[in-house]
Amino acid sequence: MSGQRLQEVDYLISDAMVLTLDDHDTAWRHGAIAIKGHEIVAVGRDPELRAGFRAGRTIDGRGKLALPGLINAHSHMAMSTMRGITHDVPDVLYNIMWPLEKVLRQEDIYDLAMLGAVESLKAGTTCLVDHYFFMEEIARACVDAGIRGMLGHTVMSADGPFTGEGELEAAFAFVEKWKGRHPLVTPFFAPHAADTVRPEWLRELAEAAGREALGLHLHVAQSEREVAVLKERYHKTPVQLLAETGILGPRTLAAHCILLGPGDAGLLAQSGTTAVFCPTVHGCGGKVCRAAGLVAQGVRVGLGSDCASCNDDMNMFEELRMAVVVQNAIEAAPGAIRTRQALRMATRVNAQALGLAGRLGQIAPGFYADLVLLDVTAPRWTPMVNVEANLVFCSSERDVDTVFVGGRPVVEGGRLTMVDETKVVARAEATLRRIFERASLAQPRFVQSLPRTRFADETQPNTQNMGTATS
Ligand SMILES: [Zn+2]
The missing domain is CATH 3.20.20.140 (Metal-dependent hydrolases)
Incomplete structure (x- = not known):
């Protein structure tokens, strides 16, 4: 390797357990993934990728499981x-x-x-x-x-x-x-x-x-x-x-x-x-x-x-x-x-x-960098003997740490990077309230018949997420 120039990439996810879901079902216990632009350029043994690539940013994959999005x-x-x-x-x-x-x-x-x-x-x-x-x-x-x-x-x-x-x-x-x-x-x-x-x-x-x-x-x-x-x-x-x-x-x-x-x-x-x-x-x-x-x-x-x-x-x-x-x-x-x-x-x-068998659904070179890193340190994940079964039966959305779509990290540390989650939820709540208010005016009996929790400390029933026919 001496004298060989390192290949520049945008991201290197290092030392993660990796399920590639490629044609051979390759899995790495200590794996790494190199990402450049929209794509995955390499996946393999962690020490080899570290030796071959210089990354704009390295993401520590210890305690994480990488899988295709x-x-x-x-x-x-x-x-x-x-x-x-x-x-x-x-x-x-x-x-x-x-x-x-x-x-x-x-x-x-x-x-x-x-x-x-x-x-x-x-x-x-x-x-x-x-x-x-x-x-x-x-x-x-x-x-x-x-x-x-x-x-x-x-x-x-x-x-x-x-x-x-x-x-x-x-x-x-x-x-x-x-x-x-x-x-x-x-x-x-x-x-x-x-x-x-x-x-x-x-x-x-x-x-x-x-x-x-x-x-x-x-x-x-x-x-x-x-x-x-x-x-x-x-x-x-x-x-x-x-x-x-x-x-x-x-x-x-x-x-x-x-x-x-x-x-x-x-x-x-x-x-x-x-x-x-x-x-x-x-x-x-x-x-x-x-x-x-x-x-x-x-x-x-x-x-x-x-x-x-x-x-x-x-x-x-x-x-x-x-x-x-x-x-x-x-x-x-x-x-x-x-x-x-x-x-x-x-x-x-x-x-x-979707006609995208060569671009989505695997962690492999030439595929879109759409992938997920799960934090697998919760008690639920131990031991990891048959990782596919762990994934199907032990995983929770709470484990999602990092999500890449098209080479861009859109979730990091469990938090969204592109939008403010609190604002998204608040705006959706306000919009839903308006929809139910409209529905109540148009069809009061129908809306009143929908199941809802009756709160003892509310005079109007559950106005937060369901409008009332008050006006
Ligand atoms: Zn449908």
């Missing part, structure tokens, strides 16, 4: 409006979500999206595949918080809170504006579902996604009503209609895939579509997604949190655990979804679904 393949980051109020209710989509969403306004969405972005980053998620109304505001929040967003403006032709030609136009305008514009934002096309978007629009969106080489993200076979509507209208299952309209394909993320008909798994597998398993939401809603069975039939199955409705948080560490627990319970078989498999679903498999 988690990818949430189905989220609605601005849906904290529903947090805590959807449990024990059937068909929350129709009974709570849509009625409440009717009062949403564009100016509400940035604050709510920022809350979801911050919550996600602090839980080790570096990339969200998101789907909602007023997507422009959500893209701004992703850029400001420093999280990677694969974002699609929700399109509905009927039934939902925002429907019609204007929404279709907004979806195309969003793609036009954000394509190639910012390294953290990738536009998607996002029809809501097969029963809420007319087939001509599904075809139009599928053709546009093919033409623009962009992904598609939608809900598939998530409710009895969806299945019944399609059966009555077209004598088809949701998957059959989507196959016919060209929506299925290797760049399509199909969230849920719960109520599948015979042959549907085959259509998903043949087309290369990714089914996104959201175990907490499915469990809370009393729904069964046979994710392990889909994998056995050759379907690519990714992992997502869905939203604050029925979850109520966006914590992919929790989804890792739930993926294993829920599938093992459904199949009455330990190992139906293995711990290592769950971890891969939230990283490599979700990256494949």
Whole structure:
């Protein structure tokens, strides 16, 4: 090595335990990671990297575990409006979500999206595949918080809170504006579902996604009503209609895939579509997604949190655990979804679904520097014999120490670097209060019927997070 010049890098994470999740499942007990610009340039033994690189900044990785940033393949980051109020209710989509969403306004969405972005980053998620109304505001929040967003403006032709030609136009305008514009934002096309978007629009969106080489993200076979509507209208299952309209394909993320008909798994597998398993939401809603069975039939199955409705948080560490627990319970078989498999679903498999298998989901040279350092000194982590199992069953978002997205540290020492968390929470609380006040005026009985804690020391019930029909 003598006489050899050191390679300059921006960051060197030194002496950390590293799970690379590369093709050989390489793990380092005393590893190091070199980062330059947006990318990882090297990962390997700590002494060798220290000898080969000169870093602008060295981050001490002792007591830390490095892993690829988690990818949430189905989220609605601005849906904290529903947090805590959807449990024990059937068909929350129709009974709570849509009625409440009717009062949403564009100016509400940035604050709510920022809350979801911050919550996600602090839980080790570096990339969200998101789907909602007023997507422009959500893209701004992703850029400001420093999280990677694969974002699609929700399109509905009927039934939902925002429907019609204007929404279709907004979806195309969003793609036009954000394509190639910012390294953290990738536009998607996002029809809501097969029963809420007319087939001509599904075809139009599928053709546009093919033409623009962009992904598609939608809900598939998530409710009895969806299945019944399609059966009555077209004598088809949701998957059959989507196959016919060209929506299925290797760049399509199909969230849920719960109520599948015979042959549907085959259509998903043949087309290369990714089914996104959201175990907490499915469990809370009393729904069964046979994710392990889909994998056995050759379907690519990714992992997502869905939203604050029925979850109520966006914590992919929790989804890792739930993926294993829920599938093992459904199949009455330990190992139906293995711990290592769950971890891969939230990283490599979700990256494949995004068409980014060579850029996301691993700690390897040439990959985006999207990674997480967990503090593993808590009693919960001892001993670390089978680290993948520790990760799935012992991890908590409280362990998240450092998060890099695209080569930039966006969480350090457990604190956000791009935005002030206290202000984000305060702004979101004020916005949520305004939304509930509006909803109370529009539909007082509905809002009064929502579950809430009755505080003995409050004359007005819980005005903090839920408006009252006082005016
Ligand atoms: Zn959803």
